[in-house]
Amino acid sequence: MSDAARPITVHDPTLRDGHHAVRHQLGREQLRAYAAAADAARVPVVEVGHGNGLGASSLQVGRARLADDEMLSVVREALAHSKMAVFMLPGWGSAKDLRRAVGHGADLVRIGTHCTEADLAERHLGELRADGVEAHGVLLMSHMAEPDRLAEECVKLVGYGACGVGILDSSGHYLPADVTARIAAIRAAVDVPVMFHGHNNLGMAVANSVAAADAGAHIIDACARGFGAGAGNTQLEVVVPVLERLGYRTGIDLYKLLDAADIAERELMPAPPTIDSVAVVSGLSGVFSGFKARVLDISRREGVDPRDVFFELGRRQAVAGQEDLIVDVAAALAAKD
Amino acid sequence: MTHNRRSSAAVLGAGLIGADLADRISRSDLLDLRLVAGRDENTPGLRRLARQGLPVTGGGVAALVETGEKIDVVFDATSALSHAAHAELLEPLGGLLVDLTPSQVGRMVIPTVNGPDVLAHRNVNMVSCGGQAAIPVLAAIARHHRIEYAEVVTTAASPSIGRSTRLNLDEYIDTTQDAVREFAGIRDVKVMVNLSPARPPVTFRVALSLLGADLTDASVRTAVDAVAAEMRTFVAGYAVAGCSVHDGRAFVALEVAASGGRIPRYAGNLDIINSAALRVAEQYALAQHPADQEAS
Numbered sequence: 001m002s003d004a005a006r007p008i009t010v011h012d013p014t015l016r017d018g019h020h021a022v023r024h025q026l027g028r029e030q031l032r033a034y035a036a037a038a039d040a041a042r043v044p045v046v047e048v049g050h051g052n053g054l055g056a057s058s059l060q061v062g063r064a065r066l067a068d069d070e071m072l073s074v075v076r077e078a079l080a081h082s083k084m085a086v087f088m089l090p091g092w093g094s095a096k097d098l099r100r101a102v103g104h105g106a107d108l109v110r111i112g113t114h115c116t117e118a119d120l121a122e123r124h125l126g127e128l129r130a131d132g133v134e135a136h137g138v139l140l141m142s143h144m145a146e147p148d149r150l151a152e153e154c155v156k157l158v159g160y161g162a163c164g165v166g167i168l169d170s171s172g173h174y175l176p177a178d179v180t181a182r183i184a185a186i187r188a189a190v191d192v193p194v195m196f197h198g199h200n201n202l203g204m205a206v207a208n209s210v211a212a213a214d215a216g217a218h219i220i221d222a223c224a225r226g227f228g229a230g231a232g233n234t235q236l237e238v239v240v241p242v243l244e245r246l247g248y249r250t251g252i253d254l255y256k257l258l259d260a261a262d263i264a265e266r267e268l269m270p271a272p273p274t275i276d277s278v279a280v281v282s283g284l285s286g287v288f289s290g291f292k293a294r295v296l297d298i299s300r301r302e303g304v305d306p307r308d309v310f311f312e313l314g315r316r317q318a319v320a321g322q323e324d325l326i327v328d329v330a331a332a333l334a335a336k337d
Numbered sequence: 338m339t340h341n342r343r344s345s346a347a348v349l350g351a352g353l354i355g356a357d358l359a360d361r362i363s364r365s366d367l368l369d370l371r372l373v374a375g376r377d378e379n380t381p382g383l384r385r386l387a388r389q390g391l392p393v394t395g396g397g398v399a400a401l402v403e404t405g406e407k408i409d410v411v412f413d414a415t416s417a418l419s420h421a422a423h424a425e426l427l428e429p430l431g432g433l434l435v436d437l438t439p440s441q442v443g444r445m446v447i448p449t450v451n452g453p454d455v456l457a458h459r460n461v462n463m464v465s466c467g468g469q470a471a472i473p474v475l476a477a478i479a480r481h482h483r484i485e486y487a488e489v490v491t492t493a494a495s496p497s498i499g500r501s502t503r504l505n506l507d508e509y510i511d512t513t514q515d516a517v518r519e520f521a522g523i524r525d526v527k528v529m530v531n532l533s534p535a536r537p538p539v540t541f542r543v544a545l546s547l548l549g550a551d552l553t554d555a556s557v558r559t560a561v562d563a564v565a566a567e568m569r570t571f572v573a574g575y576a577v578a579g580c581s582v583h584d585g586r587a588f589v590a591l592e593v594a595a596s597g598g599r600i601p602r603y604a605g606n607l608d609i610i611n612s613a614a615l616r617v618a619e620q621y622a623l624a625q626h627p628a629d630q631e632a633s
Contacts, residue, residue, distance in 0.1 A: 092529050094507040318535075
């Protein structure tokens with residue numbers, strides 16, 4: 001590999017994406033314990049918040065135990081080395097939420113939009129740039145768009161002020177070649193760092209992250225024990241040594257990282273994420289893994305097979321945020337039976 | 338119907354909302370479209386309207402002011418960030434201003450809730466497409482129940498949302514929340530917006546979740562059905578896609594399909610706010626020319 005010693009920035013959204021796995025119920029001590037452990041391992045970026053980002057606590061996607069302000073102040077205090085990142089989806093959070101997060105000491109802000117909707121981030125990225133805040137633009141549900149389209153959207157994000165761009169495999173749908181094509185197209189189109197965020201529905205998260213790095217990605221997202229929606233995310237303490245073995249430099253202390261992951265398993269989750277039947281179906285159908293808890297609840301109530309609900313949601317191209325469709329789909333399936 | 342009995346009208350902005358509004362005004366028996374003012378003659382909206390023979394200019398609000406003509410009703414379909422300046426420029430012309438941006442400048446109007454307010458205010462605001470769909474239902478349910486919390490999630494198809502709305506998302510949310518508080522009397526409110534990239538595009542949808550200890554299936558269903566029937570008198574594609582109550586939590590899904598006109602069926606968000614704007618403007622026009630009420 002020509003750039004074998006290339007540095008990779010590992011971005012850790014355990015305390016944000018992991019929230020999906022516990023209905024957004026992490027408490028202060030849990031946040032503090034994991035943030036301190038990740039910081040000790042020199043994980044470069046620790047992201048925190050409600051699973052759907054700033055301002056998203058709601059009946060639609062789940063109410064968080066702690067307010068955004070509280071989460072940010074606890075994690076800020078626990079970080080001495082790592083940057084603190086926040087995530088915000090326009091339409092769910094607002095500029096007010098961003099200003100408060102920056103006030104709490106957020107070092108890095110990610111603005112997310114669905115894969116073809118980069119221009120929803122124009123105003124917020126512009127305001128962050130004007131305020132001198134490091135802001136990245138990221139595309140959710142990215143399997144729904146072709147590589148060239150994703151590259152075009154990333155060019156727009158850079159134009160609005162993003163100093164980093166990337167794609168999320170929100171449904172855990174990609175195979176490595178899909179990732180290679182997309183990261184390569186984006187790399188060819190922009191000069192800023194490129195990020196990949198994997199989910200493990202089809203057991204591909206680490207392989208997909210390696211494919212992203214090999215295609216030129218600079219930032220890899222990963223969570224301790226894969227703590228995240230559904231089947232979970234790319235497993236942090238696995239992907240880091242894998243990248244190191246391949247010759248990439250992450251700057252992370254392996255033993256302390258393994259300690260942090262052990263703390264995560266002990267303190268944050270009832271059990272590590274697993275690729276159960278529903279997770280496989282959600283990955284195959286291209287539906288956001290974060291739908292899992294509600295799909296299971298509502299399927300039980302309506303007496304329908306949650307796998308059928310996921311496939312029907314996939315047919316309707318439901319995107320993250322459209323959890324209200326679960327009720328309609330389950331009721332329609334119940335009426336058919 | 339005689340031409341000179343109609344009220345004169347102009348539209349500022351020729352994006353998705355402005356261009357459709359111009360079409361509707363040109364078909365109105367009560368309004369006479371005098372000018373559509375965009376900022377660039379080469380935008381698709383203005384070019385199409387010009388080809389249809391409608392009066393257009395690329396000179397923006399300045400061109401409208403410069404005509405010196407008294408226009409009875411001016412619709413502002415630009416951006417929330419521009420509306421206050423437009424209102425100031427147009428104030429001396431003395432007509433009614435119908436604002437389709439979420440600017441929070443004028444008196445908010447939801448036709449089935451406070452329609453007659455248009456007769457007492459010179460600047461009325463149409464809140465938002467989500468507000469126009471949700472608030473009649475929320476107000477009807479809140480009339481009979483104590484609602485502790487209401488949540489409104491709107492999902493619109495990507496091609497139905499133009500650039501100004503995308504830039505104004507924060508204002509859209511704030512304005513819609515304020516309008517729910519005011520018209521439904523529900524203090525704790527959260528509004529969220531999704532844009533769907535799905536192909537073919539999805540129909541405009543508004544999902545409501547309400548918390549209230551005394552909510553029942555029957556009472557919510559009765560209120561929702563009555564509102565839907567009233568809404569369909571001027572928004573034909575207004576439909577109830579779901580309505581249920583479980584454990585003190587009501588869920589109501591509304592879908593609005595556009596009907597008639599040039600806009601595609603999925604773009605019910607454009608249909609509902611433009612139908613509402615046209616309705617209040619026509620109400621105003623009728624009050625200006627009461628004789629037309631018998632003629633029409």
